[in-house]
Amino acid sequence: MPAGVVDAAAKGVRLERPAAVLLRRASGAKQLVTASSHLLFRATVLATLALVVLFAVHYPSLLSRSFTLSSSSSSSSAEPALGSTSSPRRPSSHRSLLGSGATYGGAAWERDVRRSATPRRDGGLSVLVTGAAGFVGAHCSLALRARGDGVLGLDNFNAYYDPALKRARQRLLASRGVGVLDADINDAALLERLFAAVPFTHVLHLAAQAGVRYAMRAPQTYVASNVAGLVAVFEAAAKHADPQPAVVWASSSSVYGLNTDAPFSEDHRTDRPASLYAATKKAGEAIAHAYNHIYGLSITGLRFFTVYGPWGRPDMAYFSFARSIVAGEPITLFRAADGADVRRDFTYIDDVVRGCLGALDTAGRSTGSRSGKKSGPAPLRVYNLGNTSPVPVTRMVAILEKLLGKKARKRVVTMPSNGDVPFTHANVSHAAHDFGYRPATSLEAGLRHFVDWFVQYYKLDVKGTTGALAGKTTKRKSMAMSAAS
Numbered sequence: 001m002p003a004g005v006v007d008a009a010a011k012g013v014r015l016e017r018p019a020a021v022l023l024r025r026a027s028g029a030k031q032l033v034t035a036s037s038h039l040l041f042r043a044t045v046l047a048t049l050a051l052v053v054l055f056a057v058h059y060p061s062l063l064s065r066s067f068t069l070s071s072s073s074s075s076s077s078a079e080p081a082l083g084s085t086s087s088p089r090r091p092s093s094h095r096s097l098l099g100s101g102a103t104y105g106g107a108a109w110e111r112d113v114r115r116s117a118t119p120r121r122d123g124g125l126s127v128l129v130t131g132a133a134g135f136v137g138a139h140c141s142l143a144l145r146a147r148g149d150g151v152l153g154l155d156n157f158n159a160y161y162d163p164a165l166k167r168a169r170q171r172l173l174a175s176r177g178v179g180v181l182d183a184d185i186n187d188a189a190l191l192e193r194l195f196a197a198v199p200f201t202h203v204l205h206l207a208a209q210a211g212v213r214y215a216m217r218a219p220q221t222y223v224a225s226n227v228a229g230l231v232a233v234f235e236a237a238a239k240h241a242d243p244q245p246a247v248v249w250a251s252s253s254s255v256y257g258l259n260t261d262a263p264f265s266e267d268h269r270t271d272r273p274a275s276l277y278a279a280t281k282k283a284g285e286a287i288a289h290a291y292n293h294i295y296g297l298s299i300t301g302l303r304f305f306t307v308y309g310p311w312g313r314p315d316m317a318y319f320s321f322a323r324s325i326v327a328g329e330p331i332t333l334f335r336a337a338d339g340a341d342v343r344r345d346f347t348y349i350d351d352v353v354r355g356c357l358g359a360l361d362t363a364g365r366s367t368g369s370r371s372g373k374k375s376g377p378a379p380l381r382v383y384n385l386g387n388t389s390p391v392p393v394t395r396m397v398a399i400l401e402k403l404l405g406k407k408a409r410k411r412v413v414t415m416p417s418n419g420d421v422p423f424t425h426a427n428v429s430h431a432a433h434d435f436g437y438r439p440a441t442s443l444e445a446g447l448r449h450f451v452d453w454f455v456q457y458y459k460l461d462v463k464g465t466t467g468a469l470a471g472k473t474t475k476r477k478s479m480a481m482s483a484a485s
């Protein structure tokens with residue numbers, strides 16, 4: 001897809017010189033005229049004009065910010081490196097918009113955007129997926145594309161965790177015909193452009209600053225992506241899209257905060273967030289209510305419970321533990337303040353994807369206003385997507401040890417009160433009733449799929465080569481990673 005873009009840039013460079021030569025020639029036209037070379041003069045002017053037009057077509061908007069659609073131009077660090085993700089840097093959310101050498105807008109851009117977003121089956125959806133180079137976004141994009149829906153992805157490729165993994169997901173998507181724009185959800189002009197170019201039926205909004213403990217280091221990134229960014233997406237969908245799409249977005253199980261009355265149901269209280277991350281997701285649910293109420297936007301919030309699987313997030317416990325076990329480095333496990341095991345309702349990615357598609361398929365139409373229309377108010381829904389069977393984190397580690405053929409060096413400490421909660425457990429009866437959501441993957445089976453991918457992606461030789469394995473990884477200090485997110 002960037003072929004056109006690269007082409008245009010290359011042509012532009014080539015075009016400049018002949019154009020200048022021709023203009024010089026045109027200025028010497030008097031001599032030509034006196035020499036009665038009228039024909040040559042006209043041909044020269046025509047050629048100059050043609051070159052100017054060509055130039056304009058390939059540079060539709062020299063002033064607009066630049067970004068690229070898709071993948072192949074950006075495979076700078078294709079070689080995955082185990083351990084390279086150990087220190088999340090502060091995300092530079094706008095960097096990817098600058099200096100990539102392409103522009104948005106223009107005929108070639110719109111053609112690429114439309115091609116990706118156009119369904120390939122009758123009645124197929126056309127979905128804008130934000131956070132498409134992320135873990136859940138990549139899986140959902142592939143599943144939508146596989147059944148013939150149109151998908152356009154958008155991601156800012158920030159460095160919260162290894163951007164090379166996001167680029168690898170982007171290449172995977174490109175190979176299946178899904179383009180991912182390198183852009184930020186806070187770029188309102190871009191969103192407006194997109195909704196003008198494509199009649200999206202749905203938005204699957206998954207872009208967010210995830211992770212619980214990182215908020216202590218970079219609080220403003222949570223506000224920028226999870227609050228301001230959410231508003232930008234709702235604004236564009238409500239005001240600049242015709243027709244208004246239905247929006248399905250990722251909230252989080254973390255909104256249940258310090259609740260202990262398990263399993264958690266959607267009508268349980270959510271006013272005691274234990275982290276800034278949880279607070280921004282809770283704020284998002286309130287913002288969703290307002291946009292549904294005022295603009296008749298169909299909105300569905302999905303409260304994910306600790307999603308894991310292949311192509312997962314390196315900042316999450318199962319992933320970082322796997323890396324540490326392979327590298328022979330210690331892992332830190334938390335014990336609840338009352339001494340109980342920390343437990344998580346680990347939910348396998350394929351189950352979550354089925355839930356996301358079910359929510360998209362059953363989302364009612366946006367109505368343009370809350371009431372007064374024959375169609376009635378637009379839907380406002382919220383669903384838990386969990387596995388309904390919490391497992392102690394120690395058990396998760398035992399499964400990983402078995403799969404990796406190596407013991408973990410464990411350090412157990414009391415959970416600090418910096419964002420994690422001791423326990424999650426979903427009641428999914430609403431999702432089961434409304435779109436047949438039935439989580440079907442045990443932690444053993446799901447982690448086996450994860451480890452298969454993990455070993456392959458990082459080119460590990462797991463069987464009986466512990467020394468070589470440790471040698472392959474760079475030394476990094478042990479990190480207790482968040483089990484929730």
Ligand SMILES: NC(=O)c1ccc[n+]([C@@H]2O[C@H](COP(=O)([O-])OP(=O)(O)OC[C@H]3O[C@@H](n4cnc5c(N)ncnc54)[C@H](O)[C@@H]3O)[C@@H](O)[C@H]2O)c1
Binds near residue numbers: 132134135156183225
């Ligand atoms: N994975 C889980 O266990 C879990 C649990 C609860 C909720 N969630 C939520 O689900 C969604 C997807 O999570 P994930 O695990 O795939 O995380 P992820 O970090 O892998 O995916 C999010 C993607 O969004 C992108 N992004 C972030 N801010 C952006 C911005 N301002 N503009 C454009 N792109 C931006 C990131 O680059 C990333 O690729 C998130 O909203 C997350 O909060 C995830």
Ligand SMILES: *[C@@H]1O[C@H](CO)[C@@H](O)[C@H](O)[C@H]1NC(C)=O
Binds near residue numbers: 262265427428
């Ligand atoms: C799950 O939620 C449903 C609907 O809110 C409720 O009827 C049911 O009793 C809940 N189940 C449990 C085990 O709490």
